[in-house]
Amino acid sequence: MNRPELKEQIAQRWPGQVQCRSESASLCELACARAALPELCARLFLEWNFSFAGLIVEEGASEWQLRYAFYGEGDAGWVHVLVTAPLAEKTFPSIVKFVHAADWHEREAEDLFGIHFEGHPRLGDFILHDDAWQENVEPMRRHFDAREAMRHRKPDEDWRPHRIVQEPGAFVMPVGPKFSGVTESVHFLLETVGEDVIRSTPRLFYKWRAIEKMAEDKTADEVLLLAERFAATTAFAHGLAFCQAVETICGANLPLRAKILRVFLAELERLRQHAGAIQEICESTALAVANAHAGICEEELLRISCELTGHRYLFGLLALGGLLCDLPDDACAKALEKSQKVLTQLNRLEKQLRVSSSFLDRLEEVGIVPERTAMVYGLLGPIARASGVVRDLRRAQPYSGYENLQFDVPGEQEGDGYARLRILFAEARQSVRIMEQAAAALQSGSVREPLQLRAGAALGWVEAPRGGAFHWVRLDEKGKVARYRIVPPSFANWHGFHLSVEKFAFQDFPIMLSTFNLSVAENDR
């Protein structure tokens, strides 16, 4: 649906209740009365083919502003639905009934701001674990001092997490936060009556470092360090999203070379991350040789990254307004050539995996996420594309010059573990294809445009290796960050992870975990 159609529909359905507050080529801000909010969001999400990017809560001097960000394909652009209310007013209508993707966003806002969402089925015990935190702590409020240590309550021996299954013989199998060999800290409550997982509730935020709070009142340069480091396996993508948000605020016009190099590095990161994800899938199925082959690919890509940029995870390259340093053309060409060799190895690995029946038996028709469910949950990235929701921000809302590049967005229909694996291989091929075009398009020039910081707010987005990442930044008059909101892809995908393990057997659990390619650090931020 394009912009004029959208405005006509809105004028017809909600006369006087929804108004277009400001408009630019890519963004339309709609001020919405509270009563009309759920239905407007429902239409956007369920009927008009908009995806939900996130809920951004901002505490102003005298009022709340809740911003529901949606995006569509191409011309449809971005639609931000805004709801405001005085600070004393702390109840808003929940949109979860229609936009299930907003479920965790509302829970997070309730936990951190103390806002109540009327009609939400389950609030509380989310980021601030009930068994550790005092009641009524609202750490994202402006008056909360983030430097002061918290006094937690004593661990309550009798505290038990929420249970759903109440059948006779049903029990909860707790897993984590420390489990298995080298894994991120996360807790799972697996409810079962024996063999199959009936309900799976991930309990996250063991690694919550309150990045959004820590960013407040810091300079944009300091926050860039946080943006790069909160989820460092996809450091470049998140750093890029943050930089793009600040650059949008400042109206920066980036040099072409900086844009192209950013694309080159972002794709190198995607290739490396996908190789790592493939390695984890091979490891989870205990296929030792494939695990070793994929491990070689990942390590080689880490070394290629380091040789090209000095850092294995591409730290310290991004700067506001471009890149901190230039990369020589011949070094890029060399990195590309080596990456192509790694891709050949990956292709060979895929060919072999596709005929290894013991491996396929563990993935095929296991952990199925149907297309409709993937859409309703707002799943992102390779996970969504494996279920037939083929939306990619590089294509839907291009940035950094992706509109000038030729590439395919691979999609699959089955939505099982095997489909997710195939997507990883297919995207790795596309990444090398993009790197080839980027390396060929490099022209000499500067890589950084000095930036004049000014007050304002903007959303930066990238298609990170795990899916769409959205960074909302508000700068104050002094150029300091007043609000930083990160919506990483793992936040959406963890929300839907339970879909892939429920009704399947226990032994499939680690395999589905690896095919979902989730990052806890990214989610916990």
Place this chain on the structure above:
Amino acid sequence: MSQWVINGIRAGIKTTAYPAKPETAAGVTPGLPVGGDYPANNVNSLISLCPTRVFSDSDGQIIVDRRRCIHCYRCVRGVERPVNWEQSYEWGTVRDGQHEFGQPFERSIHICVVDAGDCGACLNEVKQLNNPYYNMHRLGFFITPTPRHADVLLVVGPVTDHMKFALKKVYDAMPAPKRVVAVGACALTGGVFAESFVCAKGVRDVLPVDVEVPGNPAPPLAILHGLLVATGRKAPAMKDADPTNLHE
């Protein structure tokens, strides 16, 4: 099936010669800044450039606190006078007054890895130790899921409030004698995340640390060196100076 064998052979031997010989391949380490002489009129600007206060000045000599470095490269990229940078990786350090490691740790050891709020990179580098390039098994290092079997506790991350309790429980569950290896700038100093209402400033706030491995993230070879130090098979890294007192 046979194709797997053929491809395995075709891949050849990838494993590093380290620790018998130094590793010289490109891209194995991001390196660290080194101290030494620096033009006197630039010293203050260098010190203020660093967001994590790595540098300090001692009579015209730059002193580097390597534990604090987060590889932002702001002291080398886009500046008039870049600081010296060293492509080393033998970074495992033992603080003064720590335990003697001794005989129980000389042979094969089992390692329990705990993620206490890590960004994913250090953990990924620990994971790389199992890939054919590093293959830690050849040195008698094994990762164990359970603390009951572990000799060494390897901790990454700055220790978030939610993980503090779990981390202590893991440590208490380990049989003595036991050692703690802290890996990465966050585990040593809290890195960019410290110090806040949800985050400690490193493992030392919670547990006694025996070996420290700097880096953000610490590359696999540095972690390997840290483990070799813990088992007494490698000497700890020479420190530029002990900057402990400078900031704390």
